[in-house]
Amino acid sequence: MEAVLDNIGLVGWAFAHTVLLFLFSGVLSLLLGTFLVALRVGPVVVLQRAAATYVTVVRNTPLLIILMFFQFAAPKLGVTFNFIDVQWGEVSMTSFFGAAVVSLSLYTSTFVCEALRSGVNSVPLGQAEAARAIGLSFGGVMSQVVLPQAYRASVPPLASVQIALLKNTTVAGVFGVMEALARMRILTNNFTGQKIGIFLAFAIVFVVLVEVLSFLASRLERRWRIA
């Protein structure tokens, strides 16, 4: 534990990376997942198929492979994130960070899509019909009536997906982002005698972060229950 306390500043910055990875990827995955589900339940068959294929392929690929693709293969195809270069205190957001956010977002969006799709299916058909009957377009029906209700119905599975994302941010540590896992490995290497304490400390912070997320999710669920 001492090793953690003595390096509390570094540990804090590491978790700042973790939280930033999570926030960026969380928002992007929700947006992209919503877009995907709109395609999947939309009227255009080609887009339905394209979205379904994307979800199947990306969801079934290990996250690590997706990340490796964006770190090593994509640059060869001209896809790079070199334009990202933000330094803020000890926080460093560079191309590694960008590639990690993109990988995490693409991967998580497929789970968001599936969670939302079951939410969409739980919205009674009459809701969409009534929305169409007052003259809303497909976009209006989705954004005004179906998706808001699908989100409300999907809070628990969406929370699970986002919790998984929070933990998945640790893979970014393998590729040069100084997030929690990367910092932990450095500490355990430098203070081999305190391995268990260091493990425990990092685990506890993750547990706390996940608990905060669960708490927010359950509040959201309660607030939306009346409707």
Place this chain on the structure above:
Amino acid sequence: MTALEKQPEAPAAGEPLVVLDGVNKWFGKLHVLQDINISIKRGEVVVVIGPSGSGKSTLCRAINRLETIDQGSIALDGDPLPQEGKALAALRADVGMVFQSFNLFAHKTILENVTLGPIKVRKKPKAEAEAKARELLDRVGVGVQAEKYPAQLSGGQQQRVAIARALAMEPKVMLFDEPTSALDPEMIKEVLDVMVSLAKGGMTMIVVTHEMGFARTAADRVIFMSDGAIVEENTPHEFFTNPQSARAKDFLGKILKH
């Protein structure tokens, strides 16, 4: 009968507003609409009646194209129903629809339910839409519930909100698909009262219902459907007292026993 009667005078009462010409539809092998020809005049109130499965809902839904047809044509105000896209949405905005199961938007307040269409489809300013919505909610007697959610209202109240929601679009014609059959008896009257005053106010209405009281007081015409076809068409009085076809006699015999 009060404020609901103060409808603007229909521009040319008596002209055909909704015209169905040779409409056929199949669900797989089932011929649900069989050569349907109907012409409904502006301001006319038509009640559609018939046994379960005779195609009444399908007919209603075809008129605002929630259901497509396989043959024939449907025209509203002289224009054939558009196939899809913006024009179809515009058509639906002009046709009010009231469902058996109310279908109020569950996540929106009563007021938001009524203002959604005017704001998003008619592009009215929010304040104007809300003022109009409150006026309509008052007219149907649920003004004090404006801030509540649908689940907090009784069925009868929800159905009256659904009517207000449709009216807020200032539709040319209103379709009602068994608006009272999901309601407890004591709530049926409050909904029918609203519909009667609408009818008296000159609204063009197509109403699927087995409420003979409504048909007798408000309808100009009764259409009797059986197995996807129009079997008989008459004034309410003639139809109920002197049905011509065996099927209508049989059907009336059954519903009168209840």
